[in-house]
Amino acid sequence: MKPPATPAPTPSSRPSPTAWTPRWPAPGGGGHDLSGGQWQRLAVARGFHRDAPVVVMDEPTSALDARAEHQLFTRLRTLAHGRAATVFITHRLANAAVADRVIVLHNGHVAESGTYQELLAAGSRFAELKDLQDRRTDGTPATASAGTPR
Known part of the structure; x- marks a missing residue:
């Protein structure tokens, strides 16, 4: 006797290859999903685990705590050792201090390029934006250690 025909999967019944939502075992059964920060740490670790000469990270710490x-x-320097380039994109300009070179884009074009210190010393667009990020909500400049203004 011939087995019954199995209907072909329809596009809506097939799982998406990118739709992976694992559940991690928890005591007593069930499962728990990872937090946004845990997923982000996993993604960064996977990026550095791969044997790729270039790693690009877009806002790699946006969901991480301080x-x-x-x-x-x-x-980052240890993780990036031996790679041709590690590129990270960030809007938290203080994070750019670890970079060998900072490239500032404006309207889709390179507006300026240099080291973190060079761009701050030049009073550049980067320096202006960094200063805005350093200001407290009342508009007064943030202070460095021991109350010395920046």
Whole structure:
């Protein structure tokens, strides 16, 4: 006897190859999803685990807490060693301090390029934006340690 025909999967019944939502086992059964920061740490780790000469990270710390962000950027040079380039895109301009070269884009074009310190010293667009990020909500400049204005 011939087995019954199985209908072909329709586009809506096939799982998407990018739709992966694992559930992690929890005590007592069920599962828990990872937090946004945990997913982000996993993605960064996967990026550096691959044997690729270039790694591009877009806002690699946007979902991380301050401690995890600090850990990532203090280890970035070690993680990037031996690669042709590690590119990270950030709107948190203080994070650019770890970069060998900072490239500032404006309206789709390179507006300026240099080291973090060079761009700050030049009073560039980068310096202006960095200063805006450093200001407190009341508009007064942020202060460095011991109350010394920046």
